[in-house]
Amino acid sequence: MAYNLLKGKRGIIFGALDNKSIAWKVAEKAHEEGAIFTLSNTMTALRFGQLDQLAKHTNSEIISADATNVDDLTKVFERSTEVLGGKVDFVLHSIGMSLNVRKKRVYNDLDYNFLNKTLDISSVSFHKMLQVAYKLDAINDWGSVLALSYIAAQRTLYGYNDMADAKALLESIARSFGYIYGREKKIRVNTISQSPTYTTAGSGVKGMDALMDFTNRMSPLGNADAEECANYCIMMFSDLTRKVTMQNLFHDGGFSNMGMSLRAMKMYNKSLNGDLGVE
Amino acid sequence: MAYNLLKGKRGIIFGALDNKSIAWKVAEKAHEEGAIFTLSNTMTALRFGQLDQLAKHTNSEIISADATNVDDLTKVFERSTEVLGGKVDFVLHSIGMSLNVRKKRVYNDLDYNFLNKTLDISSVSFHKMLQVAYKLDAINDWGSVLALSYIAAQRTLYGYNDMADAKALLESIARSFGYIYGREKKIRVNTISQSPTYTTAGSGVKGMDALMDFTNRMSPLGNADAEECANYCIMMFSDLTRKVTMQNLFHDGGFSNMGMSLRAMKMYNKSLNGDLGVE
Amino acid sequence: MAYNLLKGKRGIIFGALDNKSIAWKVAEKAHEEGAIFTLSNTMTALRFGQLDQLAKHTNSEIISADATNVDDLTKVFERSTEVLGGKVDFVLHSIGMSLNVRKKRVYNDLDYNFLNKTLDISSVSFHKMLQVAYKLDAINDWGSVLALSYIAAQRTLYGYNDMADAKALLESIARSFGYIYGREKKIRVNTISQSPTYTTAGSGVKGMDALMDFTNRMSPLGNADAEECANYCIMMFSDLTRKVTMQNLFHDGGFSNMGMSLRAMKMYNKSLNGDLGVE
């Protein structure tokens, strides 16, 4: 069901890879809600993903870019305003990658070149995006910029490694730039802290299935999935949330404010031989 | 502009008094967005407010109730489901009052009967509302319940007095009951922490104008007003935010994450004789 | 090992019951560190506990009081300054009780008279204590006031019931009064959010053992025990922490900032048949 929430709005969506991606779902929903937008990802992602299919379905142009490269980002914003016929109203940053995770370097044995790359790709790219847009004056007043984050920014999760630090940095950048962009252009900048989600990107994290079982039982509403996250993004892009900025918004079925649930405790107790009686 | 975001939804709105009330604006917007609902407030409020006018405009029945009275609340939920033709989908709690504030009892000279009333009216009433609804099974699965809060729940503001403690308690109740209601019925419970807002209720707080000038200059987007708050409430009642629960959502133009802004500092500096040069 | 950290300091310790109590350990440590103090608890607690033994060991006078009664509290502060030979330097509030928990009224079936008592005993008593002390001018400048809290104030834990709301209210009172007392008398007011601890009072909470196993495995340093908590209280009473106020300080082995640990996940996984391989 669509509401025309983004009718007449233009945007840029970074980071869609395949139909499991949150960014992919956001593109689909934004299309349904009346927006026009461009899609951007790296050359490698374009080669291995299925972005063509999404572009076709949503009538969008794909603009390849390395989000750590200021020239590439400049090109994306310039080309987007050109193609879309004006400044953009929303931007989604759904980008993150850790070579330390991929190469199985644990957190007490990080490779510092990898860490540098993790931060550049997953966090500093967001600043670059905002600074490029700011300098080009490429976002309309009362526009909305979102980046996807994760609760590891606040609490340590085994195996999430240097991505935790990257997300903390990302959320800080959202606050810092949100202040400037709000003050100068009435543009809001927020992060959405999403439940662990089955995506091609997320699948590298250790023990993902077990963790998702745990978070699902801990969350009173269960884990939020990619489509539900897309709905929340649409809401944050709409005109109904204009005064929300510099926030990290948990979209996680309640997980972030749970200490221990009955369902998770029951499962945990099985391992303790069931003789502790939490029932 | 309306989107039909609440088409087919039923609700109850507690706490509208006059056209400055946030609850009043929520009622207007909910009506525009296709919802039907009842309105509830105390007998006194009904006498001194202009609720008839709102009821007429939105085609709503008014049900008088003391929100600290379980029987009254039971009546509100029973009558509402009857009038509206089914269980409700959303509830707004916009209720708060401190006799200590009214009677100018400062925080280190509280009257404990007044404090008891502050907590009962401003916080425990929310639990009663939720417990009554729960027992009557009066809210549909995936329904949404909201209460309005204020940042005094986290940070002390001169003059806000025991309302700060009431808001902290209110937000805790939202979390605690949000867990139960989420787990059992998929119903979400959240609070919105709103900018200081000119309402008839808010006008009792000491130094309101000065404070609002400060928060306005501190907030990159400026203070959020009652109408913008109503928009955010609509979003939280819509189906686009189904997995958000147990959260306290700041709707404040960015104030909550500001330490010091250029604009507020400039004003502050004038008093320091302007010779400290923050420019 | 003692350091004379509280040499020459006078205090009041509320809430010691038996040698499992955190307050009991605080009294022992405070004595070792050179403080003199009085002990206070209810008549019932005095009858069923072993406070005489502690009083003897630490050379302290016991003053019975209902901490919800302003007259009783006045008596405690008056008698204490008399017995100790001057204003006090520190106060410990270690008081909490829920009839809803005891009578097994679950959170969606609370008895509101019980809730009222929970809040009065566990939270408002702290305000009363502070207000009485303030009016009597019974605490020295740069004094330190502590209350014991629990992470349920921030995150919902199954079975903790209305004590969660009481702790949220308690922490808010610490902030609100901390502002006044800091501004006027340089007195600091903080709460310590302690690991779940085996105490006679804590034993009423559902599934305590299982929860403690979980939090112990989640916390990189394991659960903090009563004696370790007492050490932290001593530090907060000492002159080395004079500028810390209005804070809630987690003393929990790291639990509060953990999302998921390897050790807890391993135990959890056993129940998932061990085939998810988080190793």
Added chain:
Amino acid sequence: MAYNLLKGKRGIIFGALDNKSIAWKVAEKAHEEGAIFTLSNTMTALRFGQLDQLAKHTNSEIISADATNVDDLTKVFERSTEVLGGKVDFVLHSIGMSLNVRKKRVYNDLDYNFLNKTLDISSVSFHKMLQVAYKLDAINDWGSVLALSYIAAQRTLYGYNDMADAKALLESIARSFGYIYGREKKIRVNTISQSPTYTTAGSGVKGMDALMDFTNRMSPLGNADAEECANYCIMMFSDLTRKVTMQNLFHDGGFSNMGMSLRAMKMYNKSLNGDLGVE
């Protein structure tokens, strides 16, 4: 007055420059409290600071090191354990620098090489320190590691620029490594979020005096100074805080939990012509 709190303990103190430095005060206090330690800073700092004087006074060896260089850090830990006669018990990280601040590049016109340096010097250096120590097994069980932070990690302050992001990253590293180090070695890792402090390093920040006037009036206990911060560090290095880890501890006279104080509002009001009457 000294308590022998660090008797028999060995440590490393990074970042003392001159007698205004917090690290300098920590060294003095640690010496008074019975600790032995080494001092480390960059070659440039050694040349322009007065570290020799401190080294002499505290009987400490100076080991020059670039804290972004893993080899240098290795040398510091190896030499320290050699000089001090065993593994260390505490480490202080008091290091931060932003070329963007120094070169007056505002936050929406950052130089990304400078940003990279800001993060490497102010944040990643802490990870390097911890990883080097971990690999060398250079810290005793139940040791304590501290880094100095600032509230800009949570809330945006005009002019603090990319140091805000650096502090957010620093605090995240403390949590992430705190988990590992706690689990494996019972070593705690925390950050102290200190009031704005007059130091030679801090003096580069725009409008420092005005900001300090504001935070001083906002904080019920006033700003905390370098010496008071040193006391708090000693407490965190002592054996009385063994179960505190992964925390960011505000040492700021209450500023972090203030929304608006009477004293700050009065000053602010002067600029509003005093006619708003907050008294």
